[in-house]
Amino acid sequence: MYYASAKHARTYRNVTKGHRYPPRTLATLFLLTADRGLWRHWRRAVTKQGVDWEIKIPRPGFDPDACCLEKAALSLACRDHPQVTLHDLADCTAYPTQLILLVLRALLIARGEGKPP
Numbered sequence: 001m002y003y004a005s006a007k008h009a010r011t012y013r014n015v016t017k018g019h020r021y022p023p024r025t026l027a028t029l030f031l032l033t034a035d036r037g038l039w040r041h042w043r044r045a046v047t048k049q050g051v052d053w054e055i056k057i058p059r060p061g062f063d064p065d066a067c068c069l070e071k072a073a074l075s076l077a078c079r080d081h082p083q084v085t086l087h088d089l090a091d092c093t094a095y096p097t098q099l100i101l102l103v104l105r106a107l108l109i110a111r112g113e114g115k116p117p
Contacts, residue, residue, distance in 0.1 A: 004102060008033055012033045015029055015046065016029060025077070028050070028074075028076050029046070029051070031103070031106050032069070034102050035062075035063075038062060041062075042070075053078065068094060071088075072084050072106065089103065
């Protein structure tokens, strides 16, 4: 499986270990754990049911890559509020290759095709 780093792989495995999250939640967690600052922000919102997007957490300033990952995660989690379009994904300045690979892996996880470790 493609990860952003070894730390990302460890964090994702630790977060999902012992839980039976649905594929979309696993995909969301995959994206949120890919960036250290993003994960520090959202980890308090993770429950046994998934991510509580309504929780009020002071929002730090994220770097552009973390913002892109967060928008992709939110788009996967909340069908009614898509944050990312195909146009966005095609923009190589907004979504460099490394982020596209993470988003693609998350899409496969959400489809049940990307086997979580």
